[in-house]
Amino acid sequence: MTVRAEETVLPPSLVDLAVRHVRSEVLSGAYAPGDRIGEEALCARLGTSRAPVREALRLLVQEGLIEHLPRRGFRVVVWSATDVRQLFELRRVLERHAVESAFPLPATGDPLRAVRAALADMRAADGCGDDFERDNAHRRFHAAIVALAGHRQLDLAYAPILLKLQLPMARNLREEARATHRRDGVRRHAALLAALETNDRDIVLEEMRTHGELAYLDLEFR
Template sequence: MAMPHHLASADALPASLVDVAHARVRNSILGGTLSPGEKLVEEQLCGALGISRAPLREALRLLAQQGLVVQTPRKGTRVAEWSPTDIRQLFELRHVLERHAIEIAVPLDDVDGRLETVDAALEEMRHAPDDLSRDDAHRRFHAAVVGLAGNRQLDLALEPILLKLQLPMAVNLRSEARKHRRPADGIRRHEAIVAALRTNDRAAVLAALRDHGHLDHLDLGDPA
């Protein structure tokens, strides 16, 4: 496992050892240094991070809750793998929740005020310094869209879906970069959603969400 020599930087991370371990392993997974299915060896990780097993194990437990690693008794921990079918189904679920949220929320009262969180996430996507930051902003954008409904149960239902989509979305970003696609293309699709929200026309918003969520935008390979 080559990762200890290339573990993501700990600059500006929180002081907690668990937070440090969680952030650095997470960034190494989402940044592609650790590959889907790769086994995580605790001894090597502890050496790379300069920490004991206790905070590392807690960090790995949190990563497992977020769907980034899989822990199997007597077999250890591996980076999560998602089949194309899994990914398609997760995106379908996200779309169902977003559609329901829009059906509840639109038309909006005080459009500009209600869209502040959505606008802020889009602005973060535009100016993200790297793919990891853009991925985080992308997740906040979709959470903010569903949040327009003001339905806490919808928010809670969406959260694990967005967490599970972290890895496939990060993999897709790297695939887009290899194929020389422009990140601006993805941002334009999100701008179209915001523009539709500003019309306060429910049908226009649903159409923008449908077009944005089309799986042709993703590199999923052949369904498993």
Template structure:
């Protein structure tokens, strides 16, 4: 890769990172238009790397292109969200049922610590990512890498809407509530009771984000 190609690639990475942060932190709402002229000025890049970044974000399900109208933050219908949660439930149940008896909870504990830290600093993106990582680590305890990768793609799509609702929730709810929910789930996993884990997951508050 030449220096010019490397520089262009770096600009693409920059644009992907900045736009992904905006989308997953709730700074931009689902359906909000992404205007090239405004974005090139804000990011300080040309149209070529921006368009490549938009293409990559579309592959991740975060951006969608509308014929003759340009790009916008991806949207999900009520049915889409309901179906994604149904798939999430199926994957979680399979992961819990197939997890071995002896578990290394180091990574799950680290994810919980990150949730606590992000709650303390009020970093919405870090908090949303930490929530996602925690649940991914729960599923990863099954040892099934393909299942875990599929599960994470589902959570990224759901996070489009979770981010907006987390922003609204932060204005009215106690920030510690989210920490307590994940602490309960961690303790259920630590005790190794599959029925209890599934019960806590079902009460975890995820469907509050459907509102």
């Protein structure tokens, strides 16, 4: 009888810690696009071995937040202006399709519950200056809008687009806070929720058209 060797299972907490740390630094701007992410330096900062750090970096590559360069290690992904513009165009197309499919929403229950919850989390995180949690809630907000369509394949198509856009989306909110008032990003999303609550498809589509997801990125991204 052949005894199968047990696979080494990494403690999820160590991998999660490394993922959160790197993602937070990338989304906050501590790492700029193209910056190298050294495994040894990460291990030293986190006080952990190389294995969970490598697994964390692998997961972040799958998300599209960083990329692996053969024989040169990892770096923050570099999106061209065309890449960013095209990704946002895809996001708009999918969100518009979701709204056109979902509206008018059913009169029973609370179909907007997940959208409201994400906005509440976004507002709370913004209020205490937690940009990492605000960015997470921001993505959940948009995912919850698409989920209104009840279309599993649409959700699956939308998820990787949203992951690839997490850095531009975070940058837009960060630059908006610097250029205007910190709470303006939350107010824009509250306006979108208010449009959703009208249950009028045309009002929602118009609010989405003027949402301003690219307004505070570099001019070449517009």
